[in-house]
Amino acid sequence: MSVQHGIWKIGDKPQPLAAVRLDSESLLEEKITRDISILNSSWMLIGRQVYTDFGKYIDLLAIDATGSIIIVELKKHKTPRDVVAQAIDYAAWIENLPPEKFVQIYSEFATKQGLGEKTFDEAFRAKFGALPVEDEINSSHQMVIVAAELDASTERIINYLNDKASVAVNAVFFSVFQDGDNQYLSRAWMIDPVETEEHAVNTGKVGEWNGEFYCSYGVGPGSRNWEDAVNYGFISAGGGRWYSKTLFGLKPGDRVWVNIPGTGYVGVAQVKDNAVMADEFITPELNLKGHYNLAADCGEDEAEYFVPVSWLHQVSEAQSVNEVGLFGNQNSVARPRTPKWVHTVKRLKEIWHLSF
Numbered sequence: 001m002s003v004q005h006g007i008w009k010i011g012d013k014p015q016p017l018a019a020v021r022l023d024s025e026s027l028l029e030e031k032i033t034r035d036i037s038i039l040n041s042s043w044m045l046i047g048r049q050v051y052t053d054f055g056k057y058i059d060l061l062a063i064d065a066t067g068s069i070i071i072v073e074l075k076k077h078k079t080p081r082d083v084v085a086q087a088i089d090y091a092a093w094i095e096n097l098p099p100e101k102f103v104q105i106y107s108e109f110a111t112k113q114g115l116g117e118k119t120f121d122e123a124f125r126a127k128f129g130a131l132p133v134e135d136e137i138n139s140s141h142q143m144v145i146v147a148a149e150l151d152a153s154t155e156r157i158i159n160y161l162n163d164k165a166s167v168a169v170n171a172v173f174f175s176v177f178q179d180g181d182n183q184y185l186s187r188a189w190m191i192d193p194v195e196t197e198e199h200a201v202n203t204g205k206v207g208e209w210n211g212e213f214y215c216s217y218g219v220g221p222g223s224r225n226w227e228d229a230v231n232y233g234f235i236s237a238g239g240g241r242w243y244s245k246t247l248f249g250l251k252p253g254d255r256v257w258v259n260i261p262g263t264g265y266v267g268v269a270q271v272k273d274n275a276v277m278a279d280e281f282i283t284p285e286l287n288l289k290g291h292y293n294l295a296a297d298c299g300e301d302e303a304e305y306f307v308p309v310s311w312l313h314q315v316s317e318a319q320s321v322n323e324v325g326l327f328g329n330q331n332s333v334a335r336p337r338t339p340k341w342v343h344t345v346k347r348l349k350e351i352w353h354l355s356f
Contacts, residue, residue: 225290238304264322267314
């Protein structure tokens, strides 16, 4: 069932704004190119009109913090069957590309868009706060159909691919509203984009999960502090649902290995309780050195969430373990299924002399 948009101007009596047609979906592509956050603020745009080996062009190409590649295809004048089939065709091509190909794609895109001299690695770090992990680039991919209007046929196809074929495909459509000389763009996703991202990761990984959780604990000025986590027994994440939602997959008794991106592994802990909002966790007795957003200040989506833990082993940042071959990922919490993760857990147990 298609989502219907509506915007009302608040006054003595709410007045609905008139819906108008978007001039063209090419104009929508231009707007998204200028600001990818129109689609998703957790993505970095790396290509526009990307030429494929079979003579066609991908409208837009993006990457997220985990290295997942997002293929964005605008419906334009194509039929539902054509636009979905085209996106799948592009995904089949993307799937086998090496990491260096995306570096090349970004370089060409940055040159055309006048984005300066930043390399792919520099742009990735500026966006996500850490350098990309080569093995994680293109470890999964997603497809997103963008349309001014979404028809029932497209919805049926996308739902079938997600439910029956385990294909991470989503759709987003836009409406334009007029208020005097001003126009407003409204966006609606067919499926929660967080679900599509999780779907992509789960279908992109191979191998069995070893039961051990991974945590990426970002620290820095004006952000989290590792000493806080050690002293008060927690791991945390925030700054958007993409970052905090994975914390809710942790249950009491789970074991979590903690990595500070760009620094190394600093500890392993056992979960004591479910995730809670900063407003519930932080009390006046806690002498925290870091900064943690409260829902009262920035809303529940942007707030920090805390998972109480008991540390089984922890070291200072200066004693962190950072070796070639250890697993790395930007997910706040993950269930890695790669052989590298099995090696990582085994290696950390050896270094820290852990026998559990």
